[in-house]
Amino acid sequence: MKSLQYDLCIVGGGLSGLSVASFVGHQRPEVRRLVLEQATTPGGAITTYNESGYLAEWGPHGFLDNCAESRRLVELAGLQHAVTTAPLGRFVRYVCLNGRLQCIPQKPLRILREPLMPWKGKLRILADLWKKPLPGEPTVAQWVEHRFGKDLLPFADAVYTGTYAGDIDRLKIDAVMPGVRELEHKHGSVIRGVWQARREAKRREGTGRKGLPAMTSFNGGMAMLPQHLAADLSEQGCLAFGNQVQGLVRDEQGWRVLMEQGEIICRHLVLALPVNQGLALVAAALPSLPPPLPAIPEARILSVLLGFDTRACIPFGFGYLAPEQEARFTLGALFSSHMFPGRAPEGHHLVEALVGGRRHPERLDLSDDQLITEVCRDLGQLMDLPPPSFATVLRPRSGIPQLEAGYSNLLAWRQQLHAAHPDLHLCGFGWKGIGINDMVKEAARVAEEICTHGVAGESTEVKGVYF
Ligand SMILES: Cc1cc2nc3c(=O)[nH]c(=O)nc-3n(C[C@H](O)[C@H](O)[C@H](O)COP(=O)(O)OP(=O)(O)OC[C@H]3O[C@@H](n4cnc5c(N)ncnc54)[C@H](O)[C@@H]3O)c2cc1C
Numbered sequence: 134m135k136s137l138q139y140d141l142c143i144v145g146g147g148l149s150g151l152s153v154a155s156f157v158g159h160q161r162p163e164v165r166r167l168v169l170e171q172a173t174t175p176g177g178a179i180t181t182y183n184e185s186g187y188l189a190e191w192g193p194h195g196f197l198d199n200c201a202e203s204r205r206l207v208e209l210a211g212l213q214h215a216v217t218t219a220p221l222g223r224f225v226r227y228v229c230l231n232g233r234l235q236c237i238p239q240k241p242l243r244i245l246r247e248p249l250m251p252w253k254g255k256l257r258i259l260a261d262l263w264k265k266p267l268p269g270e271p272t273v274a275q276w277v278e279h280r281f282g283k284d285l286l287p288f289a290d291a292v293y294t295g296t297y298a299g300d301i302d303r304l305k306i307d308a309v310m311p312g313v314r315e316l317e318h319k320h321g322s323v324i325r326g327v328w329q330a331r332r333e334a335k336r337r338e339g340t341g342r343k344g345l346p347a348m349t350s351f352n353g354g355m356a357m358l359p360q361h362l363a364a365d366l367s368e369q370g371c372l373a374f375g376n377q378v379q380g381l382v383r384d385e386q387g388w389r390v391l392m393e394q395g396e397i398i399c400r401h402l403v404l405a406l407p408v409n410q411g412l413a414l415v416a417a418a419l420p421s422l423p424p425p426l427p428a429i430p431e432a433r434i435l436s437v438l439l440g441f442d443t444r445a446c447i448p449f450g451f452g453y454l455a456p457e458q459e460a461r462f463t464l465g466a467l468f469s470s471h472m473f474p475g476r477a478p479e480g481h482h483l484v485e486a487l488v489g490g491r492r493h494p495e496r497l498d499l500s501d502d503q504l505i506t507e508v509c510r511d512l513g514q515l516m517d518l519p520p521p522s523f524a525t526v527l528r529p530r531s532g533i534p535q536l537e538a539g540y541s542n543l544l545a546w547r548q549q550l551h552a553a554h555p556d557l558h559l560c561g562f563g564w565k566g567i568g569i570n571d572m573v574k575e576a577a578r579v580a581e582e583i584c585t586h587g588v589a590g591e592s593t594e595v596k597g598v599y600f
Pocket of ligand 1: 144145146147148149150169170171172175176177178179191192193194195196376377378379405406407410434529531532533560561562563567568569570572
């Protein structure tokens, strides 16, 4: 059995693992590092579909350009010139309410002016200024209703359908919005907290608001990012495909990482894996420090890609989301060729409709033909559409981790684990968020910690809510 020594071994060649390796390599090129990936291609959940003139995504469609760490990563990948953006200020989004697509203005005050909810509901939002924080671990739905009233629930539902494919009656507010919860405790009100935070930012930066961020992808789709990072790492001999890690052992030499092909001995070990896969490896290796839960739930979605000719009347914008109360088949749809031109053949539109999620896993078992028929029927009630000239179904392998009951205990356990084993780092899909920017921020924090050999503190951040 072969045994190789490295300063740093990273398990997982998805965006998290590739980001840790790239950040460390940039800051400390002398660190001997290796990324182990079980698949034969990089990127994990990020995979781009490119066929018959249509460019679509199996996984993420993009990320907001308001994250410094992600911008740095794009530079490290040498992809600044391939970036394509869709500014939130220009591309509106729609929510399906009462069986109609209704445009959601991106500015909160403009939302209040629109006839999207009754006046009583709009006034009820202001009760946030006097409401005491709910104790314990409320769900998103309980928290939104307590602070802002029940008329806001369909909008919260749409936000968490669009991000987590989740269920607001199960997702925990402390897990998905820790920064907002902190504002609530500190200022006694979210509105007051956000207003104060804006004033402080304005004073610090000496400028007004910078405007809304932009949704960002690349001209060849999202897969360009992991592919470019991976090509660079492979050139430096830092990436090994087809290596599935099967076990870990901690001994006096450091961490031993076991695979069928042999073993790696390393000083620092990063598990850049979705929560459940990381938990399985750690629980087997360190039985004296068992995690509070063996696994967290995951939500699966699939995309039905539909191509239409110019007869289709698709409203301009990013797309729409449908809250559960609307009882629709489709969770929502992206108007992809509006967002990123060039994603459909000349004279055609591409719509990517999302199905399944935490509440409707049974729909994932339908055949492609059934899915296409149901989605066309559903979208046809909301928009004037001819029969599609192109249709296919993408079924992603990755599920989206759901931050529900017990998740806060899991984060606390991760801290205890790290205190006991400062050379073991857990990051990746579902640890401190689920989005690309969350992954890259965590990767940058882990890389910094490894490079400085210190233990950097974790902070909570107030994330913007964009439909
Ligand atoms: C359908 C879908 C849509 C999404 N949409 C968006 C979006 O629009 N915007 C956004 O910001 N985010 C979105 N996300 C989330 C985003 O894709 C993730 O945040 C990100 O890709 C997670 O990267 P990761 O490297 O942490 O995990 P992964 O991508 O899961 O990578 C983990 C890697 O580890 C490898 N691996 C696992 N076990 C082992 C082992 N034992 N040994 C070796 N290798 C192993 C896997 O093969 C994989 O390559 C979406 C996710 C999904 C699934």
